[in-house]
Structures are given as structure tokens and as C-alpha cells.
Amino acid sequence: MDAEIFYVLVGALAVGAFARWRGWPAPLVVTVAALLVSLIPAVPTLDIDGHLLLNLTLPPLLYSAALEVSFVGFKRSLPHIRRLGIGLVLCTALAVGLIAWWIMPELTLAGGLLLGAIVGPPDAVSAAAIGRKLGLPRRLMTVLSGESLINDATSLTLVRVFAAIVAGATVTVWDGLWSFIVAVVLGVLIGLLFGVVLHQLRMRLDDPVVVGTAGLLVPFGAYAIAEHLGGSGVLAVVAMGLFVGYHAPRTDYTTRQQERPLWLSADFLLESFVFAYIGLQFPRVVRELGTADAGITIALAAAVFGIVLVMRPIFVYGSYAWGRMWQGIKIMRWKHSLEAYRRDPDDPRAKMMRDRREQLARRGVDVNETMLRQRILEPVLSVPERAVLSWAGMRGVVTLAMAAALPDLTGGTMPASHVQKLIVVAFVVTVGTLLLQGLTLAPLIKALRVGSDEERKLDARQILAIRERSQEVGKAYLRAQRTEWKERYGPESAEVFDRMAQSLLRVERDTDRAGQVLESHDGSADAAAQKPTYDDLVALSKGWLEARREMLIRERDLGNLSEEVMREIMTAIDAEELALDTRGAIRDVGRA
Template identity: 35%
Template sequence: METTHALWLLAVPVSALMVAALARRIGLAAPLVLVIAGLLVSFVPGVPEFELDPEFVLYVFLPPLLFSAAWQSSYYNLRENLRPIGLLSVGLVLFTTLGVGYAAHLLVPELPLAAAFVLGAIVAPPDAVAAVSVAQRLGLPRRMVTILVGESLFNDATALTAFRVAVAAAAGGGFTLAGGVGRFAFAAVAGAAIGLLLGPPLHWLRTRLNDPLVENGVAVVAPFAAYLIAEAVHASGVIAVVVSGLYLGHRFTESAAVTRLIGQSFWKIMVFVLESVVFLLIGLQLPPVIDGLSGHGWEQLAGWAVAIFAVTVAARFVWVFPSWYVPLWLSARVRRREAGVDWRGGVVISWAGMRGVVSLAAAFAIPYATSAKEPFPGRDLIVFFTFTTVLGTLLVQGLTFPALIRMLGVAGDRERYTDTVAEAGAQHAAARAAIERLDELTAGEDLDADVVQRLRDLAEHRQLRAWERLGGGTGPEGEEVPSATYRRLRREMLAAERRVFVRMRDERRLDDAVLDRILHDLDLEEAALARD
């Protein structure tokens, strides 16, 4: 039995990676395909029930996913969009909590108001993983992507704090409104303080270790340390992780090149595996959720579920447009500071409200009994409505999100052109600085002229390649530009070199350790070519 159980546990990540790989190959958003696959598999006879352990999700899955997103986010972009991010991550979460809570209380007689607010807090925070993956692939403007990412970084903190307050009220834990506001303020401020206190010493340690593996090991431990320390003092672990991740990511440029290469590769793999497993598990949750609803009619449950899903989606539209645009209409200063998003952008932001694993983890974390030792009111219904809302947003909004972006014509084509021009200008200035430094170093020295000329040619090549990209990689008549020719031919040369080294290893004329060092150098050069 233990071996069978272990094989099923192994089957989850293996299946998740296979489905995610298939989704990437056919050009679909992997989170959506994984949810559908998990949902279908859950009905297969013989498949055991997989229940998400909320503590496992919140303490193991959530910190690295949040940290990686914060690490890769731009501090400057987030700061420039602080108003819309705050309105979504705090204002919208609280608005959704109240709106869905009141609607659920009116619709479902079995749900007292406090328990209904628990449901509202659970389904309030969107998970932007699916939305952002689609948005980036379809070229959504950077400001929209920044807002969605920023919302996903901070809204979990608001929602989890509201969830704990609502659970305390529903369970008879002596809740007061003033106490709830105070708890929220303390959690946010203390969480941010812990993140800020952890960031500088961790960065100081990383920059002095001079060992890429150990430096990245510190980064792996950082999100768990921030989360656990914050939660230990009843602060927001989410905010602590996000703030520390933003700080370390902003200072990542001070690390060594090898450290950055290893770190970027590691976090891409880590996030890919964790997200794949999590979204597959979401789909596998249906059987245990259904088991607790034997006393209700399915027509009635379906009607309630559709209504709560509709209110959850509508709440985002009701909040986004007035909260976003009224300040722009009323304040010239706000209009000057922020590049306004037109109504099409508002629709895209409003529709990008897919829920995810945090909502399910919170639902399963609801206690089974109140402080009076009585069953928690409506727990099975709250879990069921959470699952149907998460599933509905992922499938309905997730599957239609790409079509909506294309239909509205919201894309960042001009932005990409501006980026390329800016990169070309920066490459030009950097190449000039490199050549000037080369002249300083070689002045008055009798050096090999061929070596100096190769270095000068390399700097000039980097100076020209960004300008060439403005033409899409081709010349005026469609011919291949020099930098593209260089990359194509150099890749073929590297492949030929690699085949020789591998053949010599197979003939035992070269040791594996030597081959590893040689291939590492070739791989670094090929990776640099891929980024041209």
C-alpha cells in the first residue's frame, strides 16, 4: 500500500510536467490545460482522492512562487503604478469580499453573514499566473502586465488577512470591526518591515560569498525565512516575501554573471514545476469537494454556484472602471503622472480575474468547528463554491482571455519598437565606453594587434545588432542582416565543435569532467547568441 501511495504521489508531478509540456508545444496556456486535465482525471475510476493540505500550500508552494514573481518584477514599474495596484490589491479585494459575502448570504439561507464573508475573502484574490502568461505571450502592453503582476503580489496578503478576520467572526472568536482593521494594519506594516529588514543582510551575505551555488542557495531559503518569521509574529508572510524579493531582485545586478545565469535558470525551473503541480491539483480536487454535499440538490447547488461566480466576476468590473477612471477625470496631476488606459484596457484588466490555488488553500484551511465546538457553519458549501468559482474563472475567463485581447486589439507593438530603439541607443553608448576603455588599456603597450582588433570588432558587433533588429532581422529586400548571419553560422560552428568533443569523449580520448567544462563554455556562448 505504501509503495502504491508513493507511485501515485510521483504520478502527480510527472503527469503535470507532461501536460504542461504538451500545452507549451501546442501554444495553449499551461495552467488552463492542467486544470482541465486534472478535472477529467478525477473522474477516472481507481484514481485516489487528492486533497490539498492548506498548510503545505501556504508554507511550501506560496513563498517561492511569490518570491520569484517579486524577484523578476521591476521595482520602478511597480512604484510608477502604485495607485492602480493598490486599488486592485487592497480596495478590490475588500470590495469583492463584501459584495460576494452579501450576495452569498442572500442566496444561500444556510450561510450566516460572517460565514458568507469567509467565502467572499476566499474568492477575492485573483491568481495572475494564467492571465500574465497569456498577456505576455500575446504582447499586452507592459503597464497592464505590471498592474496584473503587482496585484497578484499583494492581493493575497489582503485576502488572507480578511479571511482570518472573517473566520474569527464566524467561529465566535471575539471579532470587532476595530480589531479587524487593526489586525490588517499590523499585518501589512509588520510584514513589510520584516521584508525590508531581511533584504539588506541577505544581499550583503550573497555579495560576499563569492560562490554562485551558495549565493543562489541563500536566495532559495530567503522566501521561506521571510514567510515563517512574519507568520510567527502574526504579520503578513506574503508581504514579507514580496518585499524581500523585490529588494533582492532589484539588487541582483550586483551579483556575478555566473550567479545570475544559475539563478535565472533555477527560478524558471522551480516556478514551472510548482505551477504545473498546483494547477493539476486544482483539477483533482473535485471528488473530495463533492463528497461533502450529499444533502443538497444538484440543480440548486448549480444555480447558487453560477450566481456566486457571476457576482465575483461582476464585482471586478464594478470596481475597476470607476476606481480607475474617476481619479483620472478629476485630477490633472494623476493624468500627467499616469498614462491612462482606455476602455479596452479596462475591459482586459477586469476580465483578467482568474482565481487559483490560494483560494483553494484558504477554503480547506477553514476550521471544522467553532469556538463553541459546533460545526463551522456552511463549511462544505464554502469549499464547494470556492472550487466552482476557481474552476469557472480559469475555464470561462481563461479560455476566452486570448480571444478578448485579439478582438479588442490591445497590444504593445509601439512599446516593443520603443524598447528596441532604447536598447539600440544603450548598446551604442555601452560599446563606445567599452572601446574607449580598450584604448586606455592598450595605450603605450605592445600587444597583439589581432587580439585588440577582435575585441574592437566584438564591441562594434554588439553596437550594431540592436539597430538591425528594428528591421525585424532582415534587410530592405528581405535579405539576412549581418548579425543574423553571424548567429546562424556561429550556431552551426558550435554544433560542429560539440559533436567533435562528444565523439572524443565516447572514444575515451577525453574525460567527462573535461567535456563538462568545454560544453559549459560552448553553452554560455550559444545562450548569448540566443539573446541577440
């Protein structure tokens, strides 16, 4: 088995690398290649325990995805994400359960609902890869990514409840609802606790190797402990990833620079293996279909596949219309409450709202627009964007792993023939959606001309505004530092300081100007004259970079800067600090 897994890893990586080189969606290419390889008689079937597959692949994939999701965008898109991640999974499970019970009554209603919960959660890995390549709008990518972060928790909770019913336990609707609430609350709390601990570790350790290794291990711990205590391991990992990702700009730049390529490599490895595993299951599925129940199993698989395809667009368009209607009602209520508070100045709620408005106004923020955007408004999705969202319903590793774990989940009480049928249906739905929707999603995006041109224009305006703000912050910082230098080194230090200050203020146009000033300064320290040293100039440069970082974080927190643009600018600032440290290291080697 060890050798077989190694061969699968090597083959999947090779195919995935070729797909990336050609610009093709790697998950789909790996799946198709594995399907073709599985037809070779000499290739053995790779059997991996479903629980093991989930526990080894789900925590790192979820954590990595949560790190990349904009928390601000996630929070704003939460109504969309909540409806799709919870409501759509529930509706899909119910629809599939009823149809499965009607087609195959011997499954029982609980068995049908168990099948519905297994095939309910879409996997956004393939859709996200295609969307990034074709430049889908960020608001749409946030909804896709956010949905995939929480729908697994909904599905796994439903699977536990229906599997317990199949196993003979008496579970009421209230028991299932209570289990879901406990899973959500406990999972989020454990995730936040792990997130706080990991963030403090990242803030206090200056060794990026140790911090990166801890980041690889902690998601497994959060997932395992949450599952052991009855919470949702998925939500624990997601909450931890969102917390750590949101606070990542406050950590040392070396941690950020090492972390991103590390997780990109881990994601590529795990995703390649998972999709190869999906494709290699084909021989076993064919063998299981070679029974007397093959006809009814094929009919059930076709029916479930059709429901999965149809249910998503119906729910996407219907829930969006409902959300827009409810949003209009909330806006009317908000405006009515605002007018009522204005007429009654003694109302404590009126005072609280006035204080909040004054606080935002002092920051130069459009008060009404900010309060509406943060509390009420959902991102608007055009009809073409909703069409793309409706078609991005590919299933993945969670569906297949839960199906493979059915014997353990049901305690061996479900007949083996029923378990085989559910596994076959789950496999057909997974591979069918990967091939049908995965191969046609890119042409659909191109045909509907869904792009991010508008966002690119908005990003350009934000970057221009941030550069102006950066100049203001820089001038204020340098004025304070110039006064301090004059007190420390005397008026003769003004020339060196002014040369360095002018270079820093032009750093966004010419990132090497500060380096030229550093190289022209010999760095000799005259203790008697108290001249500024090379290290003083480096400290001045790093202080200027830190002032820019703090400004970016403030603008993001105020809602004036998207998190994606902030991360791009932050990456450029990190590169500038890396150049400073590299130049200093080379200088130290030369002096040695």
C-alpha cells in the same frame, strides 16, 4: 499518499509539457485533464491540508514572480496595483458577503464575509502565461503581476479577521484595520531584512550553486517568520523578491545565469501540481453536493460566481476613472506649488525643489517630465487594455487552499455542513473562472488587438540610444586604460591594445571579434619586457563589460531605460562574459 502525490506530479508535468509543446496555456490544460481524470472511479481523491498547500507553494511562486517584476514599473503602476490588490478584494468580499448572507442567512454575515475574502483574490498565473504568449503590453502585465503579488496578503488578512469572528472572538473595525496595518508593515520590514541579507550573500559568494540553493530556501524562512510574528508572509516574500530582483544586475553573472532556469523549472513544477490538484478535487465536490442542501448550495455558488465576474469590470473601469481624476488634481496642485515656490525663493521647500531640478538637469534629464512621471503620472490604459484587465480574474490555488483550511481557521466552531458549502462554492468559482475566463481571454485579446507593437518600437529606440551611449562609455573607459597600459608596458603595447579596443567597440555587432584577438595573442609573459599577457587582455575585456553594465544600471535608475530592456541587454553581456570564461577554460585545458 506519497505515491499518489508522485503520480500527480508526473502526470501534471507530462500534460503541462505537452501543452507547452503545442503552445497552449499549460495551467488550463492541466486543470481540464485533471477534471477528466477525476471522473475515473478508480482514481482516489487527493486530500492535502490547506495550510500545508499554502506554505509549500505560495512562498516560491510569489518570490519567483517578484523577481521577474520590474521594480520601476511596479512603483509607477502602484496606484493601479494598490486599487486592484486592496480595493477590489475588499469590495468583492463585501459584495459576496452580503449576497451570501441574504441567500443563506444561517451562514451569518461574518461567514458570508469569510467566503467573500476567500474568493476575492485573482491568481495571475494563467493570465500572465496567456499574456506573455500573445505579447500584452508590459504596463498591463506589470499591473496583472503586481496585483497578484499583494491581493493574496489582503485576502489572507481578511480571512484571519472574519475567521476569528466566526470562531467567537470580538473583533471591531479598528481591530481589523490595525491587524491589516501590522501585517503590512511587519511583513514588508521582514521581507526587506531578508532581502538585504540574501543580496549581501549573493554579492559575496562566488558559488552559484550555493547561492541558488539559498535562494530556494530563504523565501520559506521569510514567509514563516513573518506569519509567526503576526505580519504578512505574502508581503514579506514579495518585498524580498522585489529587492533582490532590482539589485540582481549587480551580482555575479553566473548567479543570474543559473537562477533563471532554476526558478522557471520550480514554477513549472509547482504550478502544474497546483492546477492538477484543483482539478482532482471534483469527485469530493460532487459527493458533498449530494446532500439535501444541494439546491441552495448551487444557487449560492452561481450567485457568487456571477458577482465575481461582474464586480471586476465595474471596479476596473470605475477606479481607473477615479484615478485619472485624482491624477489631474495632483498635477494642478504640483504646478500651483511650483509657481508658489518660484515666487518665494526663501521657502525651504523651494530650495529643495531647485536642488532636485538642478541635480536632474546636470544628468541631462527632462526635469518636469521626470518629476511628473516619478511622482504623479500613472501608466495610461486604453479601453481595450482595461477590458482585458477586467476579464483576467481567474482564481487559483490561494482560494482553494484557504477554503480547504477552513476547519483549522475557524477552530472547528463553524458547522461542518457550512464548511462544506463554502468549499464547494470556492471550488466552483475557482474552476469556473479558470475555464470561462481562461479559455476566452486569448480570443478576447486577439479580437481587441491588444498588443505591444508600440512598446517594441520604444524598445528599439531605447536600444539604439543605449548603443550610442555604450560607445561613449567604452571610449572613455578605453582611453583611461590605454594611458595605464602605456605606463605599465611601454609604447610597444599600443598595437595590441588598439586591436583589442577596436574589437570591443564593435562587440555589439560582432561578439567574436574580441575572441579572435585573444586567440591571436599567445599569452606569453616576458617578465623583463613586461609585455601584456593573455590575462591582461581578458581583464581589459571584463572591465569593458562591467563598464557597460554600470551604464545600463545608471540609465535604468534615471528612468531613461526600461528594466525589461535592461535585462535583455544584460543577458547578452552575461553571454559575452561566459564566452570569455569558457574560452579561457578551454585554453587552460589545452595548455595542461
